[in-house]
Amino acid sequence: MIMWLELMFCFVATVAFGIIFNIPLRLVWWGGLIGMVIWLIYSSLPMYGLSQVYSAAVAAFVAAFTSHWLARFKKVPVTTFTIPGIIPLVPGGRAYSSMLAIVEENYSNGLALGIETLLQAGAIAGGLVFALSIFSIGKGVGQRYETNR
Amino acid sequence: MGKAEQTMAFCLLGGKLMLRYGAETYRVEDTMYRMAKAAGMRNINSFVTLTGIFLAYRTDEGQDYMQMIRVHERYQDLSKVTSVNQVSREFSHGELSIEEATNELTAIEKAPMNYPLWLIYLASGIGGAAFSYLIGKSFPDIFPAFIGGLMTTVTLVLYQKYLKVKFFSEFLAAVSGGLVAVLMSVTGLALNFDQVIIGTLIPLVPGVPLTNSVRDLMSGDLVAGVARGAEAGVTSLSIAAGVVVSLSFLYF
Known part of the structure; x- marks a missing residue:
């Protein structure tokens, strides 16, 4: 019951962010669906003992993977789905508490929370990069050794 | 031609x-x-x-x-x-x-923007309210978070229109949104202050530069990727500085 309420709020939040980023009306609903799916993953994985950062990475990967697939299907730029899709994962709460700790001159606590915030941001980026790598196999740029001569 | x-x-x-x-x-x-x-x-x-x-x-x-x-x-x-x-x-x-x-x-x-400005204001209020519920799970604080998110975007658009300075207007919008949240907390409208201030500031998150920075770095456009990352970083820092300024009013 509570879970359904959360999923509904996540759908509303993602659609609202789609409107903030001026995404066409026919596409915002898909962004909302992606938001719902990744909130389900992000909030249910910690119940199985995984860390918050790890769940964020998995959720970001799923969001980016679904977005690429949908973008190919709908023939639109992929950012119209990824940008609102990863908004629910933004570590706003941690960033705020880290700043609050620094304002209260509790620097070690603030630093620890700040590092957690940075780790979660990195996890989101990692998930995005991983999905992108899968979708650009064979199309990427060369690196290090020129083997095809 | x-x-x-x-x-x-x-x-x-x-x-x-x-x-x-x-x-x-x-x-x-x-x-x-x-x-x-x-x-x-x-x-x-x-x-x-x-x-x-x-x-x-x-x-x-x-x-x-x-x-x-x-x-x-x-x-x-x-x-x-x-x-x-x-x-x-x-x-x-x-x-x-x-x-x-x-x-x-x-x-x-x-062409004008895809959505009218009032709908974007409304969407940032609703987005802030819904996101604040996801973070804090407290029902009575949805309404203050709505007002906060709305005020942040309204002030951001105003500052950008009249000042035309990018990072400074984001900083000022964070200060104004934070002050609205502080005011609501002082008058007792907001019970869970953390939740309200997160809902207030979330419309300012630099989503486009962040996502595009990762994409550009991956496709080998290193100059543009680093530049976009710097843009997102400076925006985040100005938001953080704005929150700190408005928080210091609470501890005054």
């Missing part, structure tokens, strides 16, 4: 619109390449950074053309990116002539 000049103006207009409204660097380069190729040019090279576009090609007669334009403003309007993408797709498939495609691009450039 010859065909080469016409193609140059058309490609640069498409690239400028995409870059200005928040497309990734590789997409801008790729779109201009495809459009120039469909117009029959050879030896096409495009180089795009966050703030400028270079395009060079050779015509069938062996004449070289090269031009660069500077893109000063950057907005977040992904519906225009989608429309330019559609025009370029139709042009590359030969469904549009170059005159028709140029007219469509000009229409996209002149």
Whole structure:
């Protein structure tokens, strides 16, 4: 019951962010669906003992993977789905508490929370990069050794 | 105007619109390449950074053309990116002539925003309220978070309109939104202050530069990727500084 309420709020939040980023009306609903799916993953994985950062990475990967697939299907730029899709994962709460700790001159606590915030941001980026790598196999740029001569 | 000049103006207009409204660097380069190729040019090279576009090609007669334009403003309007993408797709498939495609691009450039401003204000209020519930799980604080998110975007648009300074207006919007949240907490309207202030500030998150920075770094556009990362970082820092300023009023 509570879970359904959360999923509904996540759908509303993602659609609202789609409107903030001026995404066409026919596409915002898909962004909302992606938001719902990744909130389900992000909030249910910690119940199985995984860390918050790890769940964020998995959720970001799923969001980016679904977005690429949908973008190919709908023939639109992929950012119209990824940008609102990863908004629910933004570590706003941690960033705020880290700043609050620094304002209260509790620097070690603030630093620890700040590092957690940075780790979660990195996890989101990692998930995005991983999905992108899968979708650009064979199309990427060369690196290090020129083997095809 | 010859065909080469016409193609140059058309490609640069498409690239400028995409870059200005928040497309990734590789997409801008790729779109201009495809459009120039469909117009029959050879030896096409495009180089795009966050703030400028270079395009060079050779015509069938062996004449070289090269031009660069500077893109000063950057907005977040992904519906225009989608429309330019559609025009370029139709042009590359030969469904549009170059005159028709140029007219469509000009229409996209002149068109107003996809959503009216009041809907964007409302959406940032609703987004802030819904996000604050996800973070804090407290029902009575949804309404203060709605007011906070609404005020943040209203003040951001006002400051950007009259001051026209990017990072400073984000800082001032964070201060104003934070002050509204502090005021609501002092008067007892907001019970869970953390939740309200997160809902207030979440519409300011630099989503477009963050996502595009990762994408650009991955596709090898290192200059644009680092530049976008820096843009996102400075925006986040100005928001953080704004929150700290308004929080210090609470501890005054």
